[in-house]
Amino acid sequence: DAGITQSPRHKVTETGTPVTLRCHQTENHRYMYWYRQDPGHGLRLIHYSYGVKDTDKGEVSDGYSVSRSKTEDFLLTLESATSSQTSVYFCAISEGGLGTIDTQYFGPGTRLTVL
Amino acid sequence: TQLLEQSPQFLSIQEGENLTVYCNSSSVFSSLQWYRQEPGEGPVLLVTVVTGGEVKKLKRLTFQFGDARKDSSLHITAAQTGDTGLYLCAGRRDSSYKLIFGSGTRLLVRP
Numbered sequence: 001d002a003g004i005t006q007s008p009r010h011k012v013t014e015t016g017t018p019v020t021l022r023c024h025q026t027e028n029h030r031y032m033y034w035y036r037q038d039p040g041h042g043l044r045l046i047h048y049s050y051g052v053k054d055t056d057k058g059e060v061s062d063g064y065s066v067s068r069s070k071t072e073d074f075l076l077t078l079e080s081a082t083s084s085q086t087s088v089y090f091c092a093i094s095e096g097g098l099g100t101i102d103t104q105y106f107g108p109g110t111r112l113t114v115l
Numbered sequence: 116t117q118l119l120e121q122s123p124q125f126l127s128i129q130e131g132e133n134l135t136v137y138c139n140s141s142s143v144f145s146s147l148q149w150y151r152q153e154p155g156e157g158p159v160l161l162v163t164v165v166t167g168g169e170v171k172k173l174k175r176l177t178f179q180f181g182d183a184r185k186d187s188s189l190h191i192t193a194a195q196t197g198d199t200g201l202y203l204c205a206g207r208r209d210s211s212y213k214l215i216f217g218s219g220t221r222l223l224v225r226p
Binding site for chain 2: 004035041043044045048092101102103107108
């Protein structure tokens with residue numbers, strides 16, 4: 001199994017509060033991704049990183065920001081959580097450089113509930 | 116609108132039966148992957164197909180990439196209870212590292 005951990009694994013918070021989710025990898029992979037998973041939508045990309053301090057938006061980036069100050073850590077921040085951000089969040093990593101056959105390895109997920 | 120449509124959304128079958136899950140799009144993909152996800156865990160890659168018409172077999176699972184690289188199928192022969200899970204297809208367009216996921220097919224294999 002790829003060495004990917006996510007913290008916390010579960011969180012309940014209130015609308016309007018800031019929330020930060022952490023993804024930590026021990027594989028030294030260049031690419032890191034944050035997805036959210038909701039019923040009927042599969043996995044949707046929020047943000048991704050292609051190196052330290054290099055990030056870009058995915059398809060559902062509004063209301064989210066990310067930071068990557070070290071290769072191994074990728075943080076996802078909800079500046080002011082809303083109920084629509086209740087979801088399961090997955091971090092993924094990949095080596096990159098393999099083009100179309102690049103494999104993404106997923107973490108165990110964080111279940112976030114915004115009341 | 117989902118770029119990759121999976122069907123059926125839900126499938127409940129008896130152990131030993133065969134089944135096919137479909138992943139369709141109007142767009143061309145440079146590659147397509149199939150993942151399986153169990154409750155409380157992240158998706159795990161099963162296979163990557165890159166060539167139009169390609170067929171790959173993984174024990175009882177057969178994966179096919181359409182000739183036009185717009186669709187794919189997953190066929191399971193003699194399903195087992197351990198096959199229960201959420202099956203996700205995911206495609207890449209051009210040389211992008213970003214994956215586009217389908218909405219998934221939830222499979223339940225009853226003993």
